[in-house]
Amino acid sequence: MAGVLDSVNQRTQLVGQNRLELLLFRLDDKQLYGINVFKVKEVLQCPRLTHMPKSSPVVRGVANIRGSTLSILDLSLATGKPALEDLSNSFVIIAEYNTQVLGFLVRSVERIVNMNWADILPPPSGVGRDHYLTAVTHIDNQMVEIIDVEKVLAEAAPMSEVVSIEVLGTAAGTRAASCKVLVVDDSSVARKQVVRCLQNLGIEVVARNDGRQALTYLRELVAEGKKPSEEFIMMISDIEMPEMDGYTLTTEVRQNPAMQDMHVLLHTSLSGVFNQTMVRRVGADDFLAKFQPDDLAKRVVERIRSTDGN
Template identity: 55%
Template sequence: MASILDSVNQRTQMVGQNRLELLLFRLSGQQRFGINVFKVREVLQCPRLTSIPRRNRLVRGVAHIRGQAISIIDLSLATGGPAITDIENRFIIIAEYNRTVQGFLVGGVDRIININWENIMPPPKGAGRDAYLTAVTEIDNKLVEIIDVERILADISPVSTELSDDVKNQPITVAKENLTILITDDSAVARGQIKRALESLEIPLEVKKNGKEALDWLKEKAKEVDGNVQPHVPVLVSDVEMPVMDGYTLTAEIKADPNLADVRVILHTSLSGVFNQAMVKKVGADDFIAKFHPDELATAVKKWLNAENIVAETE
């Protein structure tokens, strides 16, 4: 138990400091890519793969690991590159995204680095693989690209954004006039999923691509209303992993600002693991939801909209 707590304490020291750990890897060439260590369960030399009928072309087969059948996705193919060859001498990264476990076939694994989110930028427009990237950074004077895994998973197995009738019929008990729900996520696919899931609430949605954009918008809103933002922006739905400023740091900044502190923050993330609840508690988020289940997201938003301390101002 002590070792688990020590591990939690060590990891949560980065929370609110806008830092993360990246596992660096290569695909079919020398270009390096990165994945958040929090999403990685383990890295293995690629085992024997079992072919499955009518599989998606991006899935090279299934690996049987510790009693679990795991689909192995060729990340090079998934990002528009050539298929990875000589796979028996390659590696798989076992990771957990959006409540499921996947294996990502990669050409080679480099090392783990600790980096500040401020040094991670949105991908440049016009980059060859920009449609599959959420961010880029520079390590040892070389570009490192961070792949939009949510887009790849959506290409392979699209998720429904439709709400059930039960959730659609859950009432909103506050006046909707002058309200805005703020959304921030660096993945274009995730932003679209969230917007479609919340459109039925019939409340305007303001969408930002990272925590810095969201925080700047909230501060401008506070100037506009000359004080407490919460009667106008009662709920923020935020991703955790974002360039420039992550969701944990965004939450901590919001809760430290008297004009923003009453905004309810729902962290909505593909991250899952034993450390998340400790992190959420540390930064003061109001809710934590693993991606992507539209009913759970809409239910959480309605819950905080209907909370007793939310008083919507009307004209």
């Protein structure tokens, strides 16, 4: 395992080319899973864990790693499967989600594969509503499942989705009730969080599940003689999405004369200076790490005020 992520920093140039690299891992001996390397900070043998009273059942404990105390979530337990055993022979994937660094306990870590987002597909329609998948793909004739980590985190450590009274007050006097926002996110949990936040402001929301769906929808508006920037005050898009990522969606929007002036906010669990550089490179107007309802609401209110000339 030593050195498996030595070149992660060099791999980030794939972002913005509708490409990604997946770190493949297993929770048992059968199913293969994947996580975007761009979110991974380190992979290590499971360290000694200290149990924390009253913590979520999926949190197997905390560990001191490089001077920081991190919660270690059992991904098997978190997705409805039996808890992982024999922790001394298990691994922890240290990752950053929604500005939080935490560890995911897995049985084994295999290899890194280079993929195109076009080959990352939405979950099959027959899996129902209670699954923990955000996407699937195939590698060497084997299905790889990509876990909806935002759903796992929302269940393990629920976050408030309520916009504060103070922020709601800043929306007073704006034309929020007459505004529409296009929301694009493949995670059903993240999508609902954003929608509820905007609805608290009285804003009408149109939602799409990935970049491909959103771009098709925008092109349909154009074909009908409508201008997307006049239909929507802004588009709030995730970055990591099957079939077409948010960077590529933004690039497509900017290259189309009929929609290039649309205001684009990339709202993502990815974070870091590199990501902000990519946001500027593809021409997005703004970037915000998930998910703080007040922060998101403030950006939307600011956008409304700017179009009102206030």
